[in-house]
Amino acid sequence: MKHTFSVQVENKFGVLARIAGLFAARGFNIESLAVSPTNDPSVSNMTIVVNAPDERILEQIKKQLNKLVDTIKVQDLTGENFIDRELVLVKVAVNPKTRPQILEIAQTLEAKIDEAATKDLTLEVVGDQNKIHTLLELLKPFEIKEIVRTGRIAMSRH
Amino acid sequence: MKMTGAKILIESLRREGVEDIFGFPGGSVLPVFDALYDASLNLILVRHEQGAAHAADGYARATGKPGVCIATSGPGASNLVTGIATAYMDSIPMIAITGQVKTHLIGNDAFQEADVTGITRSITKHNYLVKDVRELAQTIKNSFHLAQSGRPGPVLIDLPVDVTLAETEFHYPKTHDLRGYKPTLSGHPGQVKKAANLIEQSKRPIIYAGGGVILSGASAELKKLAEKTSIPVTTTLLGLGCFPETHELSLRMLGMHGTVYANHAIMDSDLIIAVGARFDDRVTGRLDAFAPGAKIIHIDIDPSAISKNVKVDIPIVGDARDILLQLNKIVKKPRIKPWLDKVKTWKKKYPLGFKDDNKLRPQYVVEQIYKLTAGKAIITTEVGQNQMWAAQFYKYTKPRTYISSGGLGTMGYGFPAAIGAQVGKPKDIVCDIAGDGSIQMNIQELATAVTQKLPIKIAILNNSYLGMVRQWQELFYNKRYSHTFLKNPDFVKIAEAYGACGIRIERKSEVEKAIKKALGVKDKPVILDFIVEKEENVFPMVPAGEAINRMIGGMA
Numbered sequence: 075m076k077h078t079f080s081v082q083v084e085n086k087f088g089v090l091a092r093i094a095g096l097f098a099a100r101g102f103n104i105e106s107l108a109v110s111p112t113n114d115p116s117v118s119n120m121t122i123v124v125n126a127p128d129e130r131i132l133e134q135i136k137k138q139l140n141k142l143v144d145t146i147k148v149q150d151l152t153g154e155n156f157i158d159r160e161l162v163l164v165k166v167a168v169n170p171k172t173r174p175q176i177l178e179i180a181q182t183l184e185a186k187i188d189e190a191a192t193k194d195l196t197l198e199v200v201g202d203q204n205k206i207h208t209l210l211e212l213l214k215p216f217e218i219k220e221i222v223r224t225g226r227i228a229m230s231r232h
Numbered sequence: 233m234k235m236t237g238a239k240i241l242i243e244s245l246r247r248e249g250v251e252d253i254f255g256f257p258g259g260s261v262l263p264v265f266d267a268l269y270d271a272s273l274n275l276i277l278v279r280h281e282q283g284a285a286h287a288a289d290g291y292a293r294a295t296g297k298p299g300v301c302i303a304t305s306g307p308g309a310s311n312l313v314t315g316i317a318t319a320y321m322d323s324i325p326m327i328a329i330t331g332q333v334k335t336h337l338i339g340n341d342a343f344q345e346a347d348v349t350g351i352t353r354s355i356t357k358h359n360y361l362v363k364d365v366r367e368l369a370q371t372i373k374n375s376f377h378l379a380q381s382g383r384p385g386p387v388l389i390d391l392p393v394d395v396t397l398a399e400t401e402f403h404y405p406k407t408h409d410l411r412g413y414k415p416t417l418s419g420h421p422g423q424v425k426k427a428a429n430l431i432e433q434s435k436r437p438i439i440y441a442g443g444g445v446i447l448s449g450a451s452a453e454l455k456k457l458a459e460k461t462s463i464p465v466t467t468t469l470l471g472l473g474c475f476p477e478t479h480e481l482s483l484r485m486l487g488m489h490g491t492v493y494a495n496h497a498i499m500d501s502d503l504i505i506a507v508g509a510r511f512d513d514r515v516t517g518r519l520d521a522f523a524p525g526a527k528i529i530h531i532d533i534d535p536s537a538i539s540k541n542v543k544v545d546i547p548i549v550g551d552a553r554d555i556l557l558q559l560n561k562i563v564k565k566p567r568i569k570p571w572l573d574k575v576k577t578w579k580k581k582y583p584l585g586f587k588d589d590n591k592l593r594p595q596y597v598v599e600q601i602y603k604l605t606a607g608k609a610i611i612t613t614e615v616g617q618n619q620m621w622a623a624q625f626y627k628y629t630k631p632r633t634y635i636s637s638g639g640l641g642t643m644g645y646g647f648p649a650a651i652g653a654q655v656g657k658p659k660d661i662v663c664d665i666a667g668d669g670s671i672q673m674n675i676q677e678l679a680t681a682v683t684q685k686l687p688i689k690i691a692i693l694n695n696s697y698l699g700m701v702r703q704w705q706e707l708f709y710n711k712r713y714s715h716t717f718l719k720n721p722d723f724v725k726i727a728e729a730y731g732a733c734g735i736r737i738e739r740k741s742e743v744e745k746a747i748k749k750a751l752g753v754k755d756k757p758v759i760l761d762f763i764v765e766k767e768e769n770v771f772p773m774v775p776a777g778e779a780i781n782r783m784i785g786g787m788a
Binding site: 083084087088091092095099133134137138140141142143144145146147 | 349350353354357358361378410411412413534535536539540
């Protein structure tokens with residue numbers, strides 16, 4: 075099951091390595107990770123998405139995250155009401171036939187066209203996981219040349 | 233007043249009450265050693281940095297105060313690593329100070345550079361690389377707080393040369409500034425009440441006590457709980473001494489080489505009261521067969537220790553002493569007479585024993601050490617058969633008297649740990665019960681012990697084998713003794729070459745006299761080289777992966 079953690083940590087060197095180390099030492103792959111400073115410059119926020127094959131080990135990781143001296147607060151947003159966003163850049167190959175189809179998808183999903191060249195279009199989409207998923211599904215029949223994603227950021231609604 | 237980083241370090245250590253440091257100099261710590269030259273701190277010069285780390289650890293275990301060790305950058309620091317990992321696994325408060333190359337050279341593959349905070353990240357409770365001298369005092373304050381509070385552990389401070397040379401105003405902070413670090417100390421009263429109810433209703437309860445009891449200083453409260461409820465007590469290896477093994481409620485140690493009666497009792501129990509223990513695999517054996525009928529109350533200061541290996545019914549997070557104090561106020565005695573009778577029968581039927589014939593057997597040696605020191609010595613051990621015999625045939629009645637690497641199982645630990653223990657407890661008899669394999673892993677520390685005039689007794693149970701590995705080869709690998717036979721040096725001559733005392737004992741009849749002679753030596757270490765039966769095994773034993781009541785060799 076996919077878990078989304080929002081973790082507040084000290085904004086210091088070495089903290090990212092400590093957090094990543096907890097997952098790595100247990101053979102867990104971090105699916106996405108977004109780190110940025112908060113309104114308090116001494117605090118960073120991390121949104122960590124991880125696919126947990128074993129819930130018991132995940133429970134351990136949660137406790138270990140809390141145990142880190144540089145961790146200020148850990149929220150497991152999974153199962154909670156939360157807002158999440160991700161920004162995706164997709165470069166799609168186009169020809170005269172597919173160009174209007176792609177533009178239509180872009181319009182439907184309110185995607186911006188960042189680059190329009192003769193052979194490809196670069197779309198920029200911001201949205202929650204559903205929207206990103208829909209975009210990628212709709213683009214499947216076309217030739218995607220490159221995708222770059224920011225990783226998810228998330229915030230509890232409470 | 234302006235001070236250099238090195239002076240700030242020394243002054244901060246003094247303010248934290250540090251008197252003794254174990255260390256070895258080198259290029260990157262020259263400024264610190266220069267400051268030590270006329271400081272009041274006592275530096276014990278070891279012969280290998282690993283010895284410094286184990287000695288600091290042994291000092292901490294014997295005294296309860298944090299142990300401090302210091303080494304230079306690169307190889308000095310990496311030589312501390314095994315000692316730091318040993319302390320981490322057993323939750324021992326320790327401060328490791330390492331030199332580092334100048335800040336502008338970090339990451340340049342400079343001479344004697346190693347990424348020590350990177351290397352030790354997973355074996356320290358926390359570590360620091362100090363890049364600005366103005367942060368040094370606060371870092372030391374934080375380190376001592378971290379090492380000693382909550383679940384204790386080692387903290388490493390990496391100090392680049394230029395930071396120790398730079399100057400700043402010195403103010404030692406009164407408190408730490410760790411906003412994310414708030415260990416739960418006081419147990420939840422609601423949980424304690426639930427535990428008391430469960431205890432009162434239990435029919436076959438057992439107390440399973442670990443190293444956490446010793447770390448929190450909860451021995452007196454544990455004894456009170458046992459006596460108030462008549463519940464028998466078994467301890468882990470690290471818990472030895474937290475409850476007197478001479479007490480009628482003591483079931484002594486459980487687990488892989490525990491007593492048969494402790495293992496039967498915990499397997500048959502309907503309630504386990506775990507205090508400061510973590511259900512280690514050497515204790516539980518086959519996990520899905522462990523104590524199938526038991527509910528579990530787990531008292532531990534570390535939330536991540538709870539429900540890690542076994543599912544817990546009533547977790548109580550907090551300091552063991554605080555929780556036991558609360559519990560003792562409200563707990564009522566359960567009606568468990570039939571259970572106590574059953575336990576008594578097991579105790580009678582399956583005592584610990586060995587073949588007490590006229591051969592020189594290692595168990596006999598340990599028993600004699602127990603007798604001749606009146607059970608009052610501080611025993612350190614190496615790892616392997618010596619460690620288990622020292623646990624089985626010496627009865628521990630006080631906390632901080634059995635000092636052993638339980639979690640990491642570090643060979644070469646016992647002797648330097650004995651040095652630390654003897655420095656911290658100069659009036660006590662300190663005895664390292666060693667094997668001929670383990671002792672050679674840090675034998676160079678004889679020079680340290682001789683220089684410091686430490687009267688440590690080193691009892692080598694010399695069977696010319698890596699005994700525990702040989703035992704496994706005998707039992708599970710068809711007696712194929714692959715690389716476990718040791719051609720040993722003459723340990724008596726080694727002792728004499730270092731300026732220590734050496735005695736060889738080849739017959740059972742010589743044991744008492746030799747130990748008495750060793751106990752009479754007050755100004756230097758003594759090696760007692762006991763040439764024991766070569767293929768003696770540690771029994772009882774639970775084969776790996778078996779349920780812990782399926783023991784082999786339960787009887788002598």
